[in-house]
Amino acid sequence: MNKWKKKQPATTKTFKRPTLAGDGFGGRAGFFFSRALTNIRQNVFVNVVTVGTITLALLIVSLFLLVFVNLENAAENWSERVQVTVYFDKELTAQDQSAFREKISMLPGVSKVSYVTRDEALRRFKSRLKGQETLLEGVRPEVLPASFEIALKRSYRDTVSVENFVTVLKRIPGITEVQYGEEWVRRFNSFLNFMRLLGGLLGGFLVIAVIFIVSNTIKLTIYSRRDELEVMALVGATRFFIKAPFLLEGLMQGMVGAVLSVVLLFGLYEGFLHNAGSFLTFNPVTSGLSFLPPEYIAGLLLAGALLGFIGSLTSLKRFISV
Amino acid sequence: MIQLHNVSLAYQQDASALNNIDLKIAKGEFVFLTGPSGAGKTSLLRLLYGALTPNRGQVLIDGQNITRLPASQIPLLRRSIGVVFQDFKLLQNRTVFENVAITLEVLGWGRADIGKKTMHILKLMGIESKYNLVTQRLSGGEQQRVALARALVNDPKILLADEPTGNLDDANKNQILNIFKEANIRGTTVVVATHDRRLIEQSYKRLVTLNKGEIVEQVEKETASDDKDL
Numbered sequence: 001m002n003k004w005k006k007k008q009p010a011t012t013k014t015f016k017r018p019t020l021a022g023d024g025f026g027g028r029a030g031f032f033f034s035r036a037l038t039n040i041r042q043n044v045f046v047n048v049v050t051v052g053t054i055t056l057a058l059l060i061v062s063l064f065l066l067v068f069v070n071l072e073n074a075a076e077n078w079s080e081r082v083q084v085t086v087y088f089d090k091e092l093t094a095q096d097q098s099a100f101r102e103k104i105s106m107l108p109g110v111s112k113v114s115y116v117t118r119d120e121a122l123r124r125f126k127s128r129l130k131g132q133e134t135l136l137e138g139v140r141p142e143v144l145p146a147s148f149e150i151a152l153k154r155s156y157r158d159t160v161s162v163e164n165f166v167t168v169l170k171r172i173p174g175i176t177e178v179q180y181g182e183e184w185v186r187r188f189n190s191f192l193n194f195m196r197l198l199g200g201l202l203g204g205f206l207v208i209a210v211i212f213i214v215s216n217t218i219k220l221t222i223y224s225r226r227d228e229l230e231v232m233a234l235v236g237a238t239r240f241f242i243k244a245p246f247l248l249e250g251l252m253q254g255m256v257g258a259v260l261s262v263v264l265l266f267g268l269y270e271g272f273l274h275n276a277g278s279f280l281t282f283n284p285v286t287s288g289l290s291f292l293p294p295e296y297i298a299g300l301l302l303a304g305a306l307l308g309f310i311g312s313l314t315s316l317k318r319f320i321s322v
Numbered sequence: 323m324i325q326l327h328n329v330s331l332a333y334q335q336d337a338s339a340l341n342n343i344d345l346k347i348a349k350g351e352f353v354f355l356t357g358p359s360g361a362g363k364t365s366l367l368r369l370l371y372g373a374l375t376p377n378r379g380q381v382l383i384d385g386q387n388i389t390r391l392p393a394s395q396i397p398l399l400r401r402s403i404g405v406v407f408q409d410f411k412l413l414q415n416r417t418v419f420e421n422v423a424i425t426l427e428v429l430g431w432g433r434a435d436i437g438k439k440t441m442h443i444l445k446l447m448g449i450e451s452k453y454n455l456v457t458q459r460l461s462g463g464e465q466q467r468v469a470l471a472r473a474l475v476n477d478p479k480i481l482l483a484d485e486p487t488g489n490l491d492d493a494n495k496n497q498i499l500n501i502f503k504e505a506n507i508r509g510t511t512v513v514v515a516t517h518d519r520r521l522i523e524q525s526y527k528r529l530v531t532l533n534k535g536e537i538v539e540q541v542e543k544e545t546a547s548d549d550k551d552l
Contacts, residue, residue: 236400237428
């Protein structure tokens with residue numbers, strides 16, 4: 001500001017109207033941007049409160065997302081156990097094996113087919129009864145059936161798909177006995193659906209609450225500067241001209257809030273990973289926990305920016321009546 | 323420059339603020355608008371800068387019927403009108419310079435030009451030394467001059483002032499009046515609403531008296547008043 005002092009006009013002279021900077025946002029972008037920054041500098045407290053609110057709000061949402069994503073991952077891993085098994089009374093010849101393998105592999109949804117011999121079945125049985133091997137004394141491999149274990153692709157693991165798959169599978173001549181743990185698949189899938197529904201509901205409420213809180217905070221900050229909006233309108237500023245710096249300000253607040261919330265979330269996540277071992281029964285480092293994938297982080301940043309922008313936009317609507 | 327035809331305005335159905343106003347103000351005129359409180363002075367001024375639209379009648383500014391103006395055109399109208407408000411409407415946490423510069427920023431002037439022009443007008447108002455003070459630290463008279471500077475900085479065609487000398491002492495009143503006169507001499511049409519009898523007696527050329535929303539009297543002096551008492 002001090003430079004104006006040096007530039008004081010020595011004498012009164014007439015001023016001709018200077019050429020205007022370009023019209024529209026493009027031409028004025030620099031002005032709007034510097035105005036927004038000036039506003040932030042002149043209203044530090046209000047801005048800190050707004051950014052803080054956005055940060056906390058997004059932190060809650062992202063914390064929820066993190067938990068949800070990890071639960072979903074865990075569920076995906078559990079669903080590996082959805083497996084269809086075809087039993088045969090006798091050991092198959094190598095020729096039969098490859099014939100069945102070929103036919104089964106051609107069915108839609110199959111991701112892996114593996115043959116389990118009678119000997120292999122006995123070995124597994126034994127390892128499952130570790131420490132009580134005596135129970136299996138006298139049990140010979142011939143007692144146990146040989147089998148094909150069929151793993152399904154992810155999208156084929158829900159109850160209906162598994163049932164359809166089994167129906168088709170049974171049409172292959174020579175296959176009679178099929179097991180797939182109907183009860184387990186059904187329970188697992190209904191649990192998964194319940195979890196998704198609950199997550200969706202909770203997430204939905206959270207998002208609504210966050211939008212409500214943030215938009216009200218922004219509304220208050222704009223309310224505290226309504227005289228500025230009024231004065232600008234009275235000296236002939238167009239609506240766009242009045243709004244643009246506020247919208248930019250909201251955008252910046254939203255982005256800063258989003259970045260802060262992601263940083264905080266990462267801090268919390270790392271802290272949890274390295275300290276939770278002492279009070280949890282499992283070690284979180286090795287349990288396959290993961291941070292939010294990059295597309296979620298990008299989504300959060302975008303959501304923050306949008307939150308600030310739309311919050312400002314809707315609040316301004318209320319105060320600008322030129 | 324300003325024409326009102328059969329203008330009526332009511333804030334509520336049965337309480338009219340202005341009634342059948344017919345008024346013509348030519349370019350370069352200096353008009354005092356007077357009358358008791360609630361006579362409709364402020365309402366009349368607000369019609370002129372597009373803050374209100376009349377229920378009936380036409381308001382023409384510079385040949386343009388502003389009652390038919392779309393909302394998006396109102397800002398453009400206001401750029402040629404300077405308004406001084408009863409309560410100043412200054413931004414309290416901004417400096418004197420910023421308060422005045424806002425008029426030029428809205429017009430899209432460049433930084434350097436804004437600086438020159440703003441300091442120039444502050445100098446005319448005699449407050450150039452306070453350019454970097456926030457307005458809430460100024461006296462009433464100084465605030466009034468900032469408000470005037472903001473209204474006059476872009477050399478408006480019309481200057482509207484609502485009780486511009488409301489809380490000022492005589493010395494300040496005369497200075498403010500002088501500023502109006504100088505603006506008028508430079509070609510600005512000036513409309514001042516006031517019930518300060520003494521101010522009017524001193525210097526009026528044309529006086530319009532309102533009462534209960536109607537024009538009850540119009541007086542015009544043939545010759546401009548002399549300035550010896552200012």
